[in-house]
Amino acid sequence: xxxxxxxxxxxxxxxxxxxxxxxxxxxxxxxxxxxxxxxxxxxxxxxxxxxxxxxxxxxxxxxxxxxxxxxxxxxxxxxxxxxxxxxxxxxxxxxxxxxxxxxxxxxxxxxxxxxxxxxxxxxxxxxxxxxxxxxxxxxxxxxxxxxxxxxxxxxxxxxxxxxxxxxxxxxxxxxxxxxxxxxxxxxxxxxxxxxxxxxxxxxxxxxxxxxxxxxxxxxxxxxxxxxxxxxxxxxxxxxxxxxx
Amino acid sequence: xxxxxxxxxxxxxxxxxxxxxxxxxxxxxxxxxxxxxxxxxxxxxxxxxxxxxxxxxxxxxxxxxxxxxxxxxxxxxxxxxxxxxxxxxxxxxxxxxxxxxxxxxxxxxxxxxxxxxxxxxxxxxxxxxxxxxxxxxxxxxxxxxxxxxxxxxxxxxxxxxxxxxxxxxxxxxxxxxxxxxxxxxxxxxxxxxxxxxxxxxxxxxxxxxxxxxxx
Numbered sequence: 394x395x396x397x398x399x400x401x402x403x404x405x406x407x408x409x410x411x412x413x414x415x416x417x418x419x420x421x422x423x424x425x426x427x428x429x430x431x432x433x434x435x436x437x438x439x440x441x442x443x444x445x446x447x448x449x450x451x452x453x454x455x456x457x458x459x460x461x462x463x464x465x466x467x468x469x470x471x472x473x474x475x476x477x478x479x480x481x482x483x484x485x486x487x488x489x490x491x492x493x494x495x496x497x498x499x500x501x502x503x504x505x506x507x508x509x510x511x512x513x514x515x516x517x518x519x520x521x522x523x524x525x526x527x528x529x530x531x532x533x534x535x536x537x538x539x540x541x542x543x544x545x546x547x548x549x550x551x552x553x554x555x556x557x558x559x560x561x562x563x564x565x566x567x568x569x570x571x572x573x574x575x576x577x578x579x580x581x582x583x584x585x586x587x588x589x590x591x592x593x594x595x596x597x598x599x600x601x602x603x604x605x606x607x608x609x610x611x612x613x614x615x616x617x618x619x620x621x622x623x624x625x626x627x628x629x630x631x632x633x634x635x636x637x
Numbered sequence: 638x639x640x641x642x643x644x645x646x647x648x649x650x651x652x653x654x655x656x657x658x659x660x661x662x663x664x665x666x667x668x669x670x671x672x673x674x675x676x677x678x679x680x681x682x683x684x685x686x687x688x689x690x691x692x693x694x695x696x697x698x699x700x701x702x703x704x705x706x707x708x709x710x711x712x713x714x715x716x717x718x719x720x721x722x723x724x725x726x727x728x729x730x731x732x733x734x735x736x737x738x739x740x741x742x743x744x745x746x747x748x749x750x751x752x753x754x755x756x757x758x759x760x761x762x763x764x765x766x767x768x769x770x771x772x773x774x775x776x777x778x779x780x781x782x783x784x785x786x787x788x789x790x791x792x793x794x795x796x797x798x799x800x801x802x803x804x805x806x807x808x809x810x811x812x813x814x815x816x817x818x819x820x821x822x823x824x825x826x827x828x829x830x831x832x833x834x835x836x837x838x839x840x841x842x843x844x845x846x847x848x849x850x851x852x
Contacts, residue, residue, distance in 0.1 A: 397702075397705045398705065403705040403707050406704070406708070407711075410712060414719045417723070418723070421727070425727065425729070432729065432733040453800070556678040557790075557791070557794075557795070557825060558674065558825060594808060608825070609822065609825050
């Protein structure tokens with residue numbers, strides 16, 4: 394056995410280890426990448442459809458439509474995929490692949506905002522993607538509005554919020570509260586606030602623009618408020634010109 | 638014929654009771670506080686650590702004679718990190734839903750002191766088979782405490798178990814809530830995990846006096 398205490402041995406060992414582990418990880422990552430990208434694409438379609446109420450929810454739990462059917466369902470229910478850039482609204486059949494995080498950090502003139510128009514049982518929906526910050530990491534989602542800017546459904550997800558607290562933004566009891574809330578207060582843009590102590594835990598008052606916050610997750614809740622208010626606001630000027 | 642020799646059985650059984658990594662060695666407390674607000678998260682974490690610790694222990698044990706002692710901690714970190722990343726990638730490709738639940742834990746597993754502790758204390762000095770058993774035992778001991786803490790925190794804090802409302806509905810006042818019971822929101826916060834672990838340590842040491850250290 395070689396002397397494992399020698400400096401030269403240590404350095405060679407470190408180099409070999411880095412090369413071997415690096416190659417192993419690079420190989421795993423690149424060979425699995427196509428499958429992973431595909432999974433992420435299906436997930437996005439499932440999320441968009443979830444927001445407009447196309448899901449397989451049973452009581453209390455979140456269930457998407459099966460991955461195998463999502464592509465067909467997506468083209469069936471989503472009538473238009475639009476991109477708003479520089480004040481112009483254009484059709485773009487790959488709008489759902491746009492990474493909203495990247496676009497929001499761009500200059501106004503280069504920013505492409507994706508928007509979806511869906512139709513279910515004769516009713517039309519605008520579906521707006523959302524992106525913002527929670528307590529630990531990114532949060533994102535989709536909100537479906539009808540022609541009067543009343544919320545018809547939302548979907549939220551997060552990267553690393555605290556399990557049992559902030560992570561509950563993707564639970565039914567939180568997401569379902571948004572349905573029926575009004576984004577506009579008359580002609581004034583109001584958004585939706587995740588509020589503590591609005592004395593309405595069952596969310597019976599739908600016209601106040603407030604939903605009940607999750608106890609112990611104030612910062613995640615504030616993040617959801619900020620995410621909805623800042624992102625949806627960008628779309629409001631264009632929505633009235635888009636024919637449903 | 639016994640499946641395991643007495644010594645090997647000790648490797649698995651000791652960490653479950655009188656040499657528990659959390660309550661006796663006080664390792665891995667950080668993740669025990671962070672993720673035990675829900676029973677499901679505790680179970681997922683326990684299974685993940687079981688996998689990483691047993692496989693990692695075997696890998697380190699196979700490499701124990703060629704690892705330069707000066708950089709052994711770095712080597713251990715690289716092994717854990719590589720294992721966790723590979724598992725995460727494979728899950729993302731073939732079990733996407735599950736990987737979303739797990740992603741929170743990836744960072745926590747890499748920095749879990751039980752894993753580093755067992756590599757350093759056991760795998761570096763023992764053969765692969767015994768290291769594997771040691772990994773299983775310690776991860777099970779860790780997981781058992783995690784599940785006890787997760788169980789009591791979810792039950793007393795949210796009135797649910799694995800998401801099911803076992804105590805009735807707190808808003809519509811059914812079940813236990815009808816007679817005035819309230820959830821203790823404090824149980825959902827990390828400090829209560831520490832107190833629950835403290836209670837477990839207290840119970841364990843008063844049952845087995847030999848565990849109490851002399852001054």
